[in-house]
Amino acid sequence: MRILKRMWEWFDDLTGVSALVAPLLMHPVPRARKSAWLYVLGSATFVAFVIQIVTGIALASGYVPSSGQAYDSLMFITGTSFGRIVRGIHAFGASAMIILIGLHAIRVYLMAAYKYPRQMNWLTGAGLLMLTLLMAFTGQLLRWDQTGFWSVVIAAEQGGRAPVIGNWLGHFILAGDTVGGATLSRFFAAHVFFIPALIFLLLGSHLYLVVHNGISEPPEAGRPVDPKTYRSWYHALLARDGQPFWPDAAWRDVVFGFLVIATVVGLAIAVGPPEIGKPPDPTIIQASPRPEWYFLWYYAVLSLIPKWSEDWVIILGPALFVSVLFLLPFVAGKGERSPIRRPWSFVIVAFIAFMIAYYGSVGHVAPWSPRMDAAPLPMQVVGAEHGPVADGARIFHDKGCEFCHTVSGYGGVRGPDLTYAGDTMNPAQMTTRIYSGATNMPSYNGNLTSDQLSALLAFLGSRHRQPVLPIPEVR
Amino acid sequence: MTENVPFETETKGCAEAGRRRFLTRISVILGSIGAALVAIPSGAFLLGLRKTPQVWRTVGKLGDFKLGSTVNVSFQDSSPLPWSGVTAQTAAWLRRTGDQQFVAFSMNCTHLGCPVRWLAEADLFMCPCHGGVFYADGRVASGPPPKPLNQYPVRVNNDQVQILTSPVPIT
Numbered sequence: 001m002r003i004l005k006r007m008w009e010w011f012d013d014l015t016g017v018s019a020l021v022a023p024l025l026m027h028p029v030p031r032a033r034k035s036a037w038l039y040v041l042g043s044a045t046f047v048a049f050v051i052q053i054v055t056g057i058a059l060a061s062g063y064v065p066s067s068g069q070a071y072d073s074l075m076f077i078t079g080t081s082f083g084r085i086v087r088g089i090h091a092f093g094a095s096a097m098i099i100l101i102g103l104h105a106i107r108v109y110l111m112a113a114y115k116y117p118r119q120m121n122w123l124t125g126a127g128l129l130m131l132t133l134l135m136a137f138t139g140q141l142l143r144w145d146q147t148g149f150w151s152v153v154i155a156a157e158q159g160g161r162a163p164v165i166g167n168w169l170g171h172f173i174l175a176g177d178t179v180g181g182a183t184l185s186r187f188f189a190a191h192v193f194f195i196p197a198l199i200f201l202l203l204g205s206h207l208y209l210v211v212h213n214g215i216s217e218p219p220e221a222g223r224p225v226d227p228k229t230y231r232s233w234y235h236a237l238l239a240r241d242g243q244p245f246w247p248d249a250a251w252r253d254v255v256f257g258f259l260v261i262a263t264v265v266g267l268a269i270a271v272g273p274p275e276i277g278k279p280p281d282p283t284i285i286q287a288s289p290r291p292e293w294y295f296l297w298y299y300a301v302l303s304l305i306p307k308w309s310e311d312w313v314i315i316l317g318p319a320l321f322v323s324v325l326f327l328l329p330f331v332a333g334k335g336e337r338s339p340i341r342r343p344w345s346f347v348i349v350a351f352i353a354f355m356i357a358y359y360g361s362v363g364h365v366a367p368w369s370p371r372m373d374a375a376p377l378p379m380q381v382v383g384a385e386h387g388p389v390a391d392g393a394r395i396f397h398d399k400g401c402e403f404c405h406t407v408s409g410y411g412g413v414r415g416p417d418l419t420y421a422g423d424t425m426n427p428a429q430m431t432t433r434i435y436s437g438a439t440n441m442p443s444y445n446g447n448l449t450s451d452q453l454s455a456l457l458a459f460l461g462s463r464h465r466q467p468v469l470p471i472p473e474v475r
Numbered sequence: 476m477t478e479n480v481p482f483e484t485e486t487k488g489c490a491e492a493g494r495r496r497f498l499t500r501i502s503v504i505l506g507s508i509g510a511a512l513v514a515i516p517s518g519a520f521l522l523g524l525r526k527t528p529q530v531w532r533t534v535g536k537l538g539d540f541k542l543g544s545t546v547n548v549s550f551q552d553s554s555p556l557p558w559s560g561v562t563a564q565t566a567a568w569l570r571r572t573g574d575q576q577f578v579a580f581s582m583n584c585t586h587l588g589c590p591v592r593w594l595a596e597a598d599l600f601m602c603p604c605h606g607g608v609f610y611a612d613g614r615v616a617s618g619p620p621p622k623p624l625n626q627y628p629v630r631v632n633n634d635q636v637q638i639l640t641s642p643v644p645i646t
Contacts, residue, residue, distance in 0.1 A: 068560020149562070150589060153643065154604075157588035160645035168524075170645030176525045177642035180563060181556025281561035283549040285582070287590050288603040303605055307619050370606045372592060398596035404606060414606045442608040442616030447598055 028242030029249050030217035030234075036252060038111075039215070041104035043253035044260050048097035049199070051264060052135075055090040056192070059083075063142070065188035067181045070144040071279050078273060088268025094136055096264050098294050101132050106352070109328075110345055112337035113216035116227040119329035121213060124206040126325040131199050133294075138191040140292050144184055145277035150289035152179055152187070161314045179282065214238065215245075219337035227334055288369065296363030297356045303368045304359075370403035371412035381408045383462065392459025395452050399444065407463065415441060421463040430460055527553045531630065531637040534569060540577070540636065545570040545593050545611060548579075553640040567627055567638060568593055568600070570611065579627040579638050580613050585646045586620040600624065622646065 012018050032039050062083060064073040077083035105125065108114060114122035137155070141148045152174065160170035175182035214234060243249065278284055291299045305313055339345050374397070379385060382393040396402050404414035421430070431453065437443030448456065532550035540546065548569045555563030568580040568591075580600070582590045589604035599616060600609040607618035614623050625646075628639040 066558040066560070067556075067562040068558045071560075153583065153588040156643070156645060157583075157586075167645050171524055171642065172522070174643060177527050178552050178565060178640075179643070180552055181559035182525060183562070279561055281564065282582070282590075283547070283561075283564050283566040285547060285566065285590050285592055289589060307621075310619070368605050369603060370601055372601065372603050400594045400597040400599060400601060400608075403601065437617055440606060440617050442599055442610070 024211055025246040025250075026244040027211055027214075028238040029215045029245045030237055031241055031243055032218050032249070035111075035218045036249070037256070038107050039249070040253050040256040041100055041107050042210075044256050045097060045100040045104050046203070047257035047260050048093055048100055048264070049203070051089060051093040051261065052097060053196075055086050055093060058086050059090055060192060063188075065142075065185050065192075067144070067179075067184040067280070070142065070184055071276070074143060074276060078276065084273060085265075085268050087273035088271065089265055090139075091274050092264045092267045092271075094139055095294070096260055097132055098136055100260070101129055105129055106349055110339045110349060111216065111219050112225075112332070112339070112342060112345070113219075114329040114332075115225045115335070115337060116230055116333050117213050118209070118216060119333055121206060121209045122329045123326060124202045124209060126322075127202045128199060128206060129325070130322065131195055131202065134195050135191060135199075136292065136294055138187050138195065141187055142184070142191055143274070143276060144280050146280060146284060146287045147277050147289045149179060149280035149282065150287055151291070152183055154289065158314050161311050163315070179280075215249075216337075219339070221336070221338040221340045223337070224335045225337060288372070290366070291363075293360060293364075297359035298363075300359040300363035300366075301355070303366070304362070365413075367413045369412075370400075370414050372403050374402045374411045377402065377407060377410050381410060382459070388455045388458035389462045390459075391452075391455035392457070392462075395448075395456050396459055399447070399452075399456075401456075404441070418460060419463055420465050421460040423463070423465055425460070427457045427461060430457055527640075529553060529639050529641060531632070531639055533635045533637050534567075535636050537575075537631055537634045537636060540569065540571040542571050542573070545595070547593070548638070550638055550640070565640070566590070568624075569629070569636070569638070575631050577629045577631070577636060578613070579629040581625040581627065581641075581644060583625065583643060584620055585615075585622045585624060585644075586618070588643070588646075591624065 059077060062073060062077045064070055074087075078087055108122065108125065137151075141151045156170040156173040159173050160166045162169050171177065175186040217234070217237060278287075290296075301317075302310070302313065336342060376397040377393045382390055384390040384393075396405075396407070401418075402411040404412045406413055406417045406419060408419050425433070433441075434448070434453070434456070435443060435445040437445075530553045532553075534548040534550050545568050547566060549564050549566045552559070552563050552565055566582050568582065570578045570580070572578055580591075584591050584602040584604065584607050586602065586605060586607050589602050591600040591602045591607070591609065593600055598611050600611075600613075601607070602618070602620070605619050607620040608616040609620065609624050610616050613626065615621075625644040627641050630637050630639075
């Protein structure tokens, strides 16, 4: 023991480590009392980031960032028992990092910790939030299956909506004229070198600022921030009632950080990594790309807004989000911090939570997507094996009607449910609708023979709440 | 940590201050040039887009295609990188409209680029993402697409049906 102590003293004398680290670890922080556990979210985000670095390095040692081979190398990684777990940890770690950085941002917003003198803390944090979302996007794409491949195309098309530089931006995202050999390497470099380098930079600044400006004290109603007096008041508070960060406050970070690690690893082992879809072969046409859960709400919003507003929302939506995030600490840099005195903050947080939860669940169902894999209606639903009703049911499937319209629980939900079409429309109304189409329904004028139309009308007309004709028994 | 030693810049007189200003300037200029020397080629390589020539690719013989039918064809990009693998391919929908006439549609929906599918029985293209529908001639039938399906130039050359490789249309 003595020799170890001597060695440490020698090392510390030559390097000055303890003189550098001790003030950082022991810097005084205000007592957070009831809200103490709310202060663990930032360090937990950092823990999730470290999980991503460690598992990311492990994955990079097996992954081949080549458009032609990435898919097979990922299959190889997943085929090994530890590779499978590491992929799972990296995927659940990504979700954890997004959840935690989101909660951290909400906590800081509700407590208005972005006000003087911590505006730069907020700005670096906002930058880290953007970079985390970029990591999430570029990361899911490195899976380089059908969804990864089409994500690039969809991102390029969205970038293409930008004014003036759109065409260049779109092809820059593709890394050329088409998706090809250069595409994946570019996203790999972004995900593994470029964005992480920016994260390190901003994270370093963020942590420096946390120590430089001191951790914000829990807000209290009726105690507004006045930039003229805040710093001296804060230092007096620390002198009067501060505690050393280590270990008085840090133990909670350690406990919560451990729970994050245990949860992520546990889920990775129990659930496993996300499934790898079909290879990134553009000649496979049975592709239905879907974003990961954290972008589902945005996917839903883009799908539900009116068509005319789309170009504006695709460009101005993210721009507005970034501007609000970056302007907030300057517009509201002083004054009341307590959320009780800032009731709008609850409304805004509730709105954000609603958008993500509600539109996320809508995006999960994706009612605007036709169900192109809908099987022909079964006999029990059709109610006839031969004759015009059965023919009409077949036409209902073959002409694509069923991909968008539900009948008795089968088919898509893009258009109106036609389970009881016979009760709500007469044949003339049906014919008009079929021939003229609608905003989201093609016109079938010239597409159906008169026999096909009458069979279709017979089938739709047989859709009643109360069956008019006795349905033959199914054998 | 080292203590900052205060330098008395004012008292040493004009000559000393001028020398310091000169040294500062030289350092900033050299540093900037050095940074540019590294950044310009790196940035140019990163931002530069690889232009590929357009070439005609044969997708089948004239006799392979039935009049009025739309089929899925695929062809290789004009000059794929050796490690492109399956991504070197491009798929298109090819429709024979006459004895020597063909129309080749891009797979990409003009809304957000998802791959449209041909419903042969329904004579329609349908997009799985947001339900955009196009008629057999590529016109928008319904849904969000803002314009008709993009087309590739296509020709018949010595009994071979050929498509001209083209950049992915950014709409």
